[in-house]
Amino acid sequence: MACSTHTNPKASPIGAGPRKAWVIDLDGVVWLSGEPIAGAGEAVQRLLNAGIGVLLCSNNSSPSHSQYADRLLRAGIDPARVDLVSSADSAASLVQPGDRVLALGGDGLYEALEKRGARVILPGLQAPLDGLSDPENAIDAVVVGFDQDFNFYRLTVAQRAVRAGAKLIGTNEDVTHPTPSGLVPGTGAVLAAVAAASETTPVVAGKPHEPIVDLIRARLPEHCQVEMVAGDRLATDGKLAERIGAPFGFVRSEVNCPPSWQGSAETQHIGSRPDSRHIGSRPSESQPGDQRRLPADPAGSTVHPLGSDRSGAGGPIDLEAPSLAVLVEMALSRAS
Numbered sequence: 001m002a003c004s005t006h007t008n009p010k011a012s013p014i015g016a017g018p019r020k021a022w023v024i025d026l027d028g029v030v031w032l033s034g035e036p037i038a039g040a041g042e043a044v045q046r047l048l049n050a051g052i053g054v055l056l057c058s059n060n061s062s063p064s065h066s067q068y069a070d071r072l073l074r075a076g077i078d079p080a081r082v083d084l085v086s087s088a089d090s091a092a093s094l095v096q097p098g099d100r101v102l103a104l105g106g107d108g109l110y111e112a113l114e115k116r117g118a119r120v121i122l123p124g125l126q127a128p129l130d131g132l133s134d135p136e137n138a139i140d141a142v143v144v145g146f147d148q149d150f151n152f153y154r155l156t157v158a159q160r161a162v163r164a165g166a167k168l169i170g171t172n173e174d175v176t177h178p179t180p181s182g183l184v185p186g187t188g189a190v191l192a193a194v195a196a197a198s199e200t201t202p203v204v205a206g207k208p209h210e211p212i213v214d215l216i217r218a219r220l221p222e223h224c225q226v227e228m229v230a231g232d233r234l235a236t237d238g239k240l241a242e243r244i245g246a247p248f249g250f251v252r253s254e255v256n257c258p259p260s261w262q263g264s265a266e267t268q269h270i271g272s273r274p275d276s277r278h279i280g281s282r283p284s285e286s287q288p289g290d291q292r293r294l295p296a297d298p299a300g301s302t303v304h305p306l307g308s309d310r311s312g313a314g315g316p317i318d319l320e321a322p323s324l325a326v327l328v329e330m331a332l333s334r335a336s
């Protein structure tokens, strides 16, 4: 598995072979808090056996590459046969080698920044509140990832660094993160606090923004077509699909359909007609563009379990969003 910010497609496990690839989200699709979701690993294996390349794409910046590899193995996925990009890799691509980067996040973020050649500065002794504006303590960038130790002190350090001239970068802006016990605050919630305190608009590196789109394009072989983007968030995965120009396979998960909804009359149905694109009538997550309604698609395409046909000719669909296993089964059956 190559999770660096390299731009040489031939260095990717996908290699130069496959002419088709799937881009697959991880949290809520392949695993939930690292615990494998039934059938997801087998589904990835089926794609690989069908000669389809798999590029896993996560907005979770916390795991290191070795931690990602361990999780993949537990999910039944051989890390050597897939490629993976995370929002940490994408954020690292936005700083320069030698930059002093104040990092609010986890191992994966530190690792990606160090691999980029940046000097990782942690809040505290390395970045004292007093003196952040001194030239010898100057911070080139503040990168906000999934920081589970975030507190008022860290907010103050980050705010002062940005006000002293540091660029503010968010690995992603997901405001929630799924866990088996329910949603917890995501990177977007912390990033919003830092941005508000700094009165600055951040650059966001992860899905669905251009930095990770560029990284995905760089990882895929030159003539490889993205056949599907599969994910459980419309505002990130769905938008990513739109920006790549690929169909979107919407996967049901804790994020878009918590267990408490399941079995209720208001669980989500996805229709092919614009006026029927509802995801239930209960509040989902307060994420821009992802609020209980699928985004308008000016191209007239639909968002459905087999992905959207850019021509809008996919036919009527009125099914609950499937698991990754079902999505892959449907796609491979249709192709055969």
Ligand SMILES: [Mg+2]
Pocket: 025, 026, 027, 028, 029, 231, 232, 233, 255
């Ligand atoms: Mg997800």
